[in-house]
Amino acid sequence: MVETGIEGVCYWPAYFDASAQRALVGAVSAVVDAAPFFTPRMPRTGKPFSVRMTNCGPLGWVSDKTSYRYQPCHPETGAPWPPMPDALLALWDDVAAVGAPAEACLINHYPAGARMGLHQDRDEAEFAAPVVSVSLGDSAVFRLGGTVRGGKTTSLRLKSGDVIVFGGPARLIYHGIDRVLSGSSTLLAGGGRYNLTLRRVTPLTGNAAKEAP
Numbered sequence: 001m002v003e004t005g006i007e008g009v010c011y012w013p014a015y016f017d018a019s020a021q022r023a024l025v026g027a028v029s030a031v032v033d034a035a036p037f038f039t040p041r042m043p044r045t046g047k048p049f050s051v052r053m054t055n056c057g058p059l060g061w062v063s064d065k066t067s068y069r070y071q072p073c074h075p076e077t078g079a080p081w082p083p084m085p086d087a088l089l090a091l092w093d094d095v096a097a098v099g100a101p102a103e104a105c106l107i108n109h110y111p112a113g114a115r116m117g118l119h120q121d122r123d124e125a126e127f128a129a130p131v132v133s134v135s136l137g138d139s140a141v142f143r144l145g146g147t148v149r150g151g152k153t154t155s156l157r158l159k160s161g162d163v164i165v166f167g168g169p170a171r172l173i174y175h176g177i178d179r180v181l182s183g184s185s186t187l188l189a190g191g192g193r194y195n196l197t198l199r200r201v202t203p204l205t206g207n208a209a210k211e212a213p
């Protein structure tokens, strides 16, 4: 683990080696076969995101003209989200340090030119558990700020296999993707980047709540 200089942000460059990355891509492909990517839209305006999304795990994050929210089913097929791959459950156990499993894994696909504006992850009912994020495929320029919009920001180049965790005082930091560096990885057959974001959605209970940071 590498210190980022930002309290609560932990960075594991190359957490997943090349063969683990290929295995994860296989697991993502199986999720996508069951739960195809959809195009999320901004609440109210209906403007499409430049990334495409799907989810695995008991709950999935969706965004449409109505709201940002978690739900147990795919917004287009109506089917329950596929289960979370074991490698992701194991990652959460290793780095999240809460005694309860992740409930949602959002899978973002960034084709060439896609980006993600600065935002906070705040649709969860539990902020004691961190956000755990995995990068696969092309490198991306990740921007991190503080917990207040408009503050100072820094950037970090996330590469395939990297893991970043933000929790505790950094759980509600603003973050986003300025750009994806096309052609920087050959991991994904069609190019582009996947980001997998693991989160706890519902409140921790019992010992997990007592032990949470």
Ligand code: SIN
Binding pocket: 108, 116, 133, 142, 175, 176, 177, 195, 197
């Ligand atoms: C997100 O915050 O939703 C995505 C971050 C990333 O793509 O690394």
Ligand code: MN
Binding pocket: 119, 120, 121, 175
């Ligand atoms: Mn986010």
